[in-house]
Amino acid sequence: MKTGKDKISVKQLFFVFTIMISSPTTRLLPKYAAAKAEQAGWVSPIVSTVPFILLLLVIDSLLKKYKGQSMSDIISSIIGKFLGKLVLVVYLLWALWLTAMYSRYYTERLTSSIYVNIDINVFIILALIPIAYILRSGFTPIARMSEILLPFIGAMLIMLALFLFPKVRADNLLPVYFNDIVPIFKGSISITGVLSYLFLMFFLSDKIVNLKSLRKFGYIASCVNISSIMVVNFIVIGVLGSSLARRVYMPVLTVVKQISIMDIIENIEAVVVAIWIFADFTLIATLLVIVLNLIKSIFNLSDTKPLINILAVLVYYLSLGISAGRFELEDFTNKLLMPINLTLGYGFPFVLFALSTLKKKKQPKKAVNPSR
């Protein structure tokens, strides 16, 4: 679909979303699922389908009811201007936190996998300078880059699945009993939390065209994302076993290092790391665009381009100061970030939807009185 200047289609939005969540999918989700649900961890993504589709329906109904408005405007229309701004500030802090956190995770991942002796400052600066440069051209280049990048990520996943399938051991994945239902639900919390970033994406709804096809592409995206997370969990737990998968820092990389096809195809982790870098680049850039859009809505600005550079400097210092090391960061992600993600990514949108429905019911009564 053709889009105007600084406008993206719904399809492109879901492309960006899929790449965005591919970064935490490969770093965090298999570990968390293995820790909570052990051998049944690969089933846990299925549970996340329900809240994700409900979130999609809630967003769709809100955008249909308040046609042509951005999510920030919708929030202000439903809960009032003052409370709306307060909520937007909370979302701004959340988005800024995620930007700093994923910038740090990106550098930690590189320094722990390939570039062990390199200072993390180098990677943060090398990521933030091109992001700040690209964002001056708007969000469209990121969306178009995602369209090109997504097939590579998909190909990587299929390749990994094919190469690693012979190494998968059935006793690592089975048995899955009725007793595993509660652990499976616990294991799905991280996946549900990561999928909640969809709501953040709709703070860019003023940049999106063709919102009519939101449901259609949303269903496709939910199928693609849930099945890809399931494949990653299946491979990691199947190859390493749940006890090892939950202890290794980067289980996906550990699994990829085991690939050897007739001693010819080996050491393909460099390709995986290269794709991770692009995925993290998209994730950080998209979160920065969301932060800029939220600042624009809160202060009623006409242009946010002059804020990009100073925001990049702020994110640099935030990502350095966010934690002393990766263990602290992982501890935070597992204990505090998940509830925050669930509250802001699912809880508030559902409350918003309930309030908008109540408002809808009250409106006819008001409309009847003046005519009398």
Added chain:
Amino acid sequence: MKIFVLVPVVIIVVIADIIPIIRKKQHKEAAVLIMLGAVTLAYGYYYITHEHTASLVNLMFDIFGSR
């Protein structure tokens, strides 16, 4: 010593971005830019002075009372 890097970087970035927006008479944007510059300076100073003792994650753990 790191403070001597932080201050010039923030000042240069703010001045480089504020000149064009003042010419366009976008005063609200200029105000937000200065505010973000001040926040960056304040947080940068906090980070530099507490580099080995405090982190944002620790602050969050204290705020939410969980560890």
